[in-house]
Amino acid sequence: MIDWQSIDLDVIRQHATATHRKAHGSRPDVLQIRYEGDEAVLKDYTYSDTWFRRLIAPLLVLREVRALKQLNGVTGVPQLYFVYNRYAFLVESVNGVAASQVQKNTLDNEFFERMKKVLDNIHEKGVTHCDLRSAGNTLITPDHQPWLVDFVASIHQSSRWNFVGRWIFDQFVEADYGAVLKLKKRLAPDLLTDDDIDKMEHPRSIAEKIGRKAGRSVRYITRNLFTKKTK
Ligand SMILES: Nc1ncnc2c1ncn2[C@@H]1O[C@H](COP(=O)(O)OP(=O)(O)O)[C@@H](O)[C@H]1O
Ligand SMILES: [Mg+2]
The missing domain is CATH 3.30.200.20 (Phosphorylase Kinase; domain 1)
Structure with missing residues (x-):
């Protein structure tokens, strides 16, 4: 090495x-x-x-x-x-293809379970990704292991007594799992269960909606505030 x-x-x-x-x-x-x-x-x-x-x-x-x-x-x-x-x-380096480039209907349920497992693990370590709604940030190896890249918008778990910080963290946790459903809808819509559809249509808490918007805005602010428009 x-x-x-x-x-x-x-x-x-x-x-x-x-x-x-x-x-x-x-x-x-x-x-x-x-x-x-x-x-x-x-x-x-x-x-x-x-x-x-x-x-x-x-x-x-x-x-x-x-x-x-x-x-x-x-x-x-x-x-x-x-x-x-x-x-x-x-x-x-991850030997994988961005989820944005993957053909529809090539992934099975196990892939999405694995992705949830990766999220369980990163959340347990006190980090949320916050930008998984961009399909370019999930890479998929030939053996269908998901890899997460681009932690630029990530947030960290707050200390035990910082209740606001902890509440915000929980919103982003929900938003990360919401992104798995979005990916499933995009790449394997036939696998969506009634429960998945229900969760997408009625996010369990107002919090998740806020989490999603905030996930976008962290990046939006940092990207757009200090740069010339390039388009
Ligand atoms: N560790 C990695 N291994 C392989 N490809 C990667 C890796 N990190 C990033 N990439 C590729 O580069 C692209 C852009 O990287 P990313 O970290 O998402 O940057 P940006 O902040 O510009 O979106 C990703 O969508 C992916 O295709
Ligand atoms: Mg990216």
Whole structure:
């Protein structure tokens, strides 16, 4: 296994074999890296918009890195390899296809159960993902294991006496599970049970609706406030 820390960021960038996303506006470069036969993925805001990079990117990197550290060892979450600076970090490469690219009706119930299990595990460790409604953030391996990427909008469980914080966390927990149903509707609508449909149509609590909106707005605010419109 490569000692990624010993390699300069410039050299890492020179070893990109594919671009998952090119930096623009508030988006980072997300690059597939191959170095001496080992694979990794670099997320790097160095070439995002200047003001966004200066003010917001370091906070996003902190937030995502903090979540990945907290979730180290959870199956279905890439391992953090190294943080190069305030803008760039390297993670384990997942050999999978984004759920947004997967053909309809190719997944079975077990896949969705596995995804719920991954969520159970990350919630137990005190992290909610908060951006699973974007299907690009769930990767699916050839043997149908779900992997969650992009923890930039994630939130952490609050201390025991912070009741408001804990309540908010619970809303995002619900929102994460709600995203599994959304994915099921998109990729395997025939598998939706009456209970699933009921949950989607009547979220159990007002809280879940708020959680969903908030999940979107965390990202919306950070993405749009400090960047030039690129479209
Ligand atoms: N660890 C990884 N392994 C393989 N592909 C990845 C990994 N992380 C990200 N990707 C790919 O790069 C895309 C963009 O990464 P993501 O972290 O979601 O960045 P963004 O914040 O720009 O949405 C993902 O949709 C996925 O296709
Ligand atoms: Mg993403």
